Amino acid sequence: QQPVQSPQAVILREGEDAVINCSSSKALYSVHWYRQKHGEAPVFLMILLKGGEQKGHDKISASFNEKKQQSSLYLTASQLSYSGTYFCGTEWSARQLTFGSGTQLTVLP
C-alpha cells in the first residue's frame, strides 16, 4: 500500500526550513528517502531503520516514528540545490520498496 506524503508541494526562499512527512498504514521495517531532479533518476538520501533513530546528511536529516509508522524529512537552511521532488520509500516486505507520490520542493533565491 502506497505511503502518503505531505505536503504535495512547497516553495521556500533560500535559507528557510522545510519538513516533509511520510506515513504508512503498514508496519514498516525501514523508510528510504530519495531526491529526484527534473529529467533525472532518483538519488538516495538516507535510510531509517526500525528503532526510531534520526539520521543526518549535511543539513538534511530524518526521523522515523515506529509507533506511528511515520517518517519526516527535515531540510534546514535550504539551498537552491535542494530543489527537486522528494520521495519516501517504505519497506514492509523483504527487499521491496513502495514509494509515495512525491513532494515537489522549489527553493527560490
Add this chain to the structure above:
Amino acid sequence: NAGVTQTPKFQVLKTGQSMTLQCAQDMNHNSMYWYRQDPGMGLRLIYYSASEGTTDKGEVPNGYNVSRLNKREFSLRLESAAPSQTSVYFCASRADRAPYEQYFGPGTRLTVT
C-alpha cells in the same frame, strides 16, 4: 565504474509491437528492480529479482515479463505494447549491505502510439 546502465534512452512503439529494455549493473548487487514512473506519480514496482535466477511480481506486473540473465543483467520485455504503458522506466539495483541504498539507472522514456 558505470553503476546502473539502461538502453535505450528513448523509444517510440506502435500499439502491439514488442521490445526489450536492457539493464546492467557493475556493483555486484544481488537485488535488481524495474519501476515505471508516470507524470506526477511516484515509482511503481513492476518486477524485482532478489538474486540471479529468481524473479517476483511487484505492484504492476501485467503486460510485462522479465529475465535475470545473470547477476549483472535484468531485462524487461513488453510483448504487446499498449498506450497505457507509455511511461519512464527505471531499473535499479540495491546494495546488499548497510545502508542498503538503491541505485537507479538513467531511465528509458517509452511512448506507445
